[in-house]
Amino acid sequence: MSIKIGRRGVLAGMAGAAMMMSGAAAYAQETIKVGILHSLSGTMAISETTLKDVMLMLIDEQNKKGGVLGKKLEAVVVDPASNWPLFAEKARELITQQKVAAVFGCWTSVSRKSVLPVFKELNNILFYPVQYEGEESERNVFYTGAAPNQQAIPAVDYLMSKDGGEVKRWVLAGTDYVYPRTTNKVLEAYLKGKGVAAEDIMINYTPFGHSDWQTIVSDVKKFGSAGKKTAVVSTINGDANVPFYKELGNQGVKATDIPVVAFSVGEEELAGIDTGSLVGHLAAWNYFQSVKNPANAEFIAKWQAFTKNPKRVTNDPMEAHVVGFNMWIKAIEKAGTTDPDKVIDALPGIEAANLTGGVSKMLPNHHITKPVMIGEIRADGQFDVVWQTKDLVPGDAWSDFLDGSKDLEADWVGKKCGNFNTKTGKCG
């Protein structure tokens, strides 16, 4: 079914509804299609549905401003249902059948890895908004989330500082998949480089959706009783966090004794927990809803009006989509076309304001500059920013702390290579 509305006559309120009609073939000449590849059902729907909504809002707003290159934008929403192979199929559908100009999508690293070959083969653009483990830089992907040096490393630095409690003993706890494993490998190498002994690092992995945390929390307590200040660095992902935090609260692990710093817990995740007993536990992100800033206040107001929910929270990956989307619009305007090759070349160097008062820049390695912030959980489920970097930190695709990736460098502008080896002077 397609709705015939004059080009200028698209009512703002109708835009959302019209976007859902993916079969609007009559529009192919008049609109620029934007693919949205986020799970709306299955395990990851809990996090990804929000990102779909924020994209719809951004596209809606851009259209109110008159679209781009004189054309309206049209969102094409598909549901990959938290099913990794389905991500690849849906990406193919978006590019070949819907002929989208770019795709905003994915959350888990495994879903990103699954769509990579499709984007390479069909030469399209993916904006990936979530903090990830690094060790990757592809020509067709723009990483608007944090690389490890924009989240994990500064968080550990903070905990080692006087304000963070001068932590000497570390528990690296994570869910058993690629992101936590790689991040913990980077962190372990970094901590050992800082003189932390092997017996002062405890690494623990749990399955997805782990719900019985009694043993692990009591192990952490035991590990923390060695007379040295101990902290937990948590890369626990998704549903497992709620029972983990509930168990921490019940067993009385206070942030003043053993602080837990999380990389995957934001405002959305805390919405399901009574945070009274968790006050002071930390999270490291590049954006917090509580950041006081006119741009942020405006964004929150728009978002709550768009979702018609005055309590709806915002979070870091949403901000990444805001920055990525604005960069993409600017790149199209600069290139004067939506042709992927031209847009990919135009993107590095593009700057767009982020919501924390700075201006983020797309780098030649397809990562962006971001501020790093450490927030402490408040009783109302929001975060107090207790520390932040003075300048924006450029994202580093290849970790400087791992053998094998130390010498690699990504540069899609000069060297046209995602993994240029500075030692051998060759690509790959």
Place this chain on the structure above:
Amino acid sequence: MPRFSLLCALLLACLTILAPQARADVSAPLARLALDEFAETAKAVDEIAASGDAQAQAILEALGSARLFVDPATKAVYRRAANGDAFAAATGARVPAPPAGLQTVRVNNRLRGAIQNAVGALTLMSPDPARRRAAAESVFRSRDASVLAPLEAALKAEKDPGVAQLFAQARAAVLVAAPDSSNEVRIDAIGVLRARADINAIAALRSLPAKADASAKSLADDAVAAIEQRLRLLSHAQNVWYGLSLGSVLLLAAIGLAITFGVMGVINMAHGEMVMLGAYATFMVQEAFRAYAPAWFDFSLPVALPLAFLFTGLVGVAIERGIIRFLYGRPLETLLATWGVSLILQQAVRTVFGPTNREVGAPSYMAGAFDFFGLSVTWGRMWIIVFTLVVFVSLLLALKHTSLGLHMRAVTQNRRMAAAMGIRTPWVDAMTFGLGSGLAGVAGVALSQIDNVSPNLGQSYIIDSFMVVVFGGVGNLWGALVSAFALGVANKFLEPLAGAVLAKILILVLLILFIQKRPRGLFALKGRAVEA
């Protein structure tokens, strides 16, 4: 004349030095707090703690619990009581109408720790024994030598033997850690800590300064070794307890399935979603309580139980009448159909309630932990074990002593004979399925206390539930009980050795091997009933 002026100057100097001590004043530190910078706040905390001002304790407590505010316009500092009443921080006078736009004075973990220590030192003489206990614990952890004098005074004045013991332990911790304690004092203190024999005592013993006497060092090492030995033994008990707790959760999740799958033979893949619906029913009940009767919030769970049972029971009856009754005897189709039902239910809940987690609060009796001979037992887990056993026993009684139970057993043992005796077997089927689903809903009420309330809640329990029923022996409730606890305890003993991921895999491998040996599970039903 010069001599006189010198005297004057000296006098003045003395006065200025003495003045802060003589007339305790918190206005200077309050001005620091108004800046809302961590470094200034840290200084202010020390100054307020040292001021001896009558308001000091109230100010520090308000600061620690984010109830201290500053008016950005006038830089005046206010604090709020837990009930929301506002007071001027400096004088403690009640302010009926505080100015609008007050901003919270922020604290971080380091400050929170400092505040905790300061409040601990200030509340050592509190009339409330619970506060004195908390004060003793906080001194025990901070091992702050400056608190020693007030601590000893408090110890002398203490009447309550329990609190006195805590004070003595806190004093010992301070003395062990203090760099200038004499050797005899240290050795005594090490003895006190050794008698305390818990994880915090180890931390205190390890804080012995490096330059301590060799005799004290070896005593401390002995004490740590002895406590660790005791804790090792205790950890086995702890594992058993954790195992029982995990087992009770497994049993609770599986008990409904033991009816629908075990007794009726329906492979019900939507069982997990019944648990999920029960959890959402709890959420709805709690929302109602929050809106209409917040004071009665502790009663939300008892109210949610029958409602969740009825609601999920009705959904179960609807599923049985609408789908499953057409598929009896066709296990594969039942499996696929119920799986479809589970997806529909999940997505329906996602559409209605949204994909994000919903907050289900813990009533006061479910929160926190208590100490049981050195075992840390969380209240929530303990009530879940008790609750599981109550549900199990009531189910056994219901099956044995009610007419529905009698009909149920008759139908499952010999459907045609039961029908010939005048039992309406379709009605019994619907009721049995409704009972199983209702039990799953009741499980959802309990699981909402420890897990996410999200549309995915059920998925994480469905495999475990089938595991429990298959291992225990299909059609046998006692089997489900034994198998749930056995799996729970085995899992918890394997977890410290092999890690959570490997433990789960090992359990599955062991289960498969066991099923190879005894295909009918632990407690196989014997006789003709099996063939029917």
